Amino acid sequence: MAAEDIKDLVVIEKASVQEVFLHRPTLDGILEQIRTKAMSIAPDLSTATSRKSIASVAYNVAKAKTYLDDLAKERVAELKELPKQIDESRKHMRDFLDRLKDEVRQPLTDWEAEQERLAVEKKAAEEAAALALKVETDHEIALLMNREFDRVAEEKRQADLRAQREREAEIARQAEEKARREAEEKAEADRQAAMRRELEAKLAAERAKQERLAAEQRAKDAEARAVREKAEAEERARLAAIKAEEDRIKAAEEAATAERRRQEQEAEAKAAEERRRAADTAHRAKVNREALDDLMATGLTEDQAKAVVCAIVKKQVRHVAIQY
Structure with a gap:
């Protein structure tokens, strides 16, 4: 050949x-x-x-x-390239579905966080109002006490205010600790759920291959719906945040008004007590002066008359007293 x-x-x-x-x-x-x-x-x-x-x-x-x-x-x-291509497709599938899960649940996650924040603010406001009422009541009672107990009452009021600040700080700390602990628990639960999902995804890899085309179409529809729902949820969250801020400002203004009213009442009570004491002092001086004039009219000198009045005021003369 x-x-x-x-x-x-x-x-x-x-x-x-x-x-x-x-x-x-x-x-x-x-x-x-x-x-x-x-x-x-x-x-x-x-x-x-x-x-x-x-x-x-x-x-x-x-x-x-x-x-x-x-x-x-x-x-x-x-x-040799086939395993690499399959692994890349698996990773793409897992990442896509994880993002989809987070997007679908985001409105509920935002709502839960907002509800928890509102509950903490409401509880703190109620405790602050109750404490403010107690402080105001204690202060009014203190004003009715005599001058000997004024110092003790002021110290007690300062102690109550310090206790109030400490309680409020403790409430805030406990709320922060609770939120941190719950966030850690949620993160751990999410991690465990992610591990379970990854295991299930490995077991379902062959089945997912036959369902891929239908799943891609459903994923596109779900993604479009998630985008729309996310935009709606963000708008609702924005409106809720505006409302919450307005409520917070209103509550702060009401608290400031109440504090001003309490301070004004305290100042009025103190001024009234000072006027009463000044009037009592003037009245006593007038009565003493009249007694002094009467004694001088009997022939006593002014010094002698002053000595007699002082002795009577000090209750050094038996059976004799000055009626004020």
């Missing part, structure tokens, strides 16, 4: 490469075909043309080896 008749000893379609190298009888059949074609030439070493033909056939056999080996290497490289 001439060299040009066996120039291409074998040709394999790329799609059938894997079948050829995994099925040994098929590969052996191809090798036998190459052998048959290569050995079909009748060797004649007496002529240069025959010797050239033998060398050409041997060269074509070497080319066939290189050709088959390259096909096998290319297929192996392609197969």
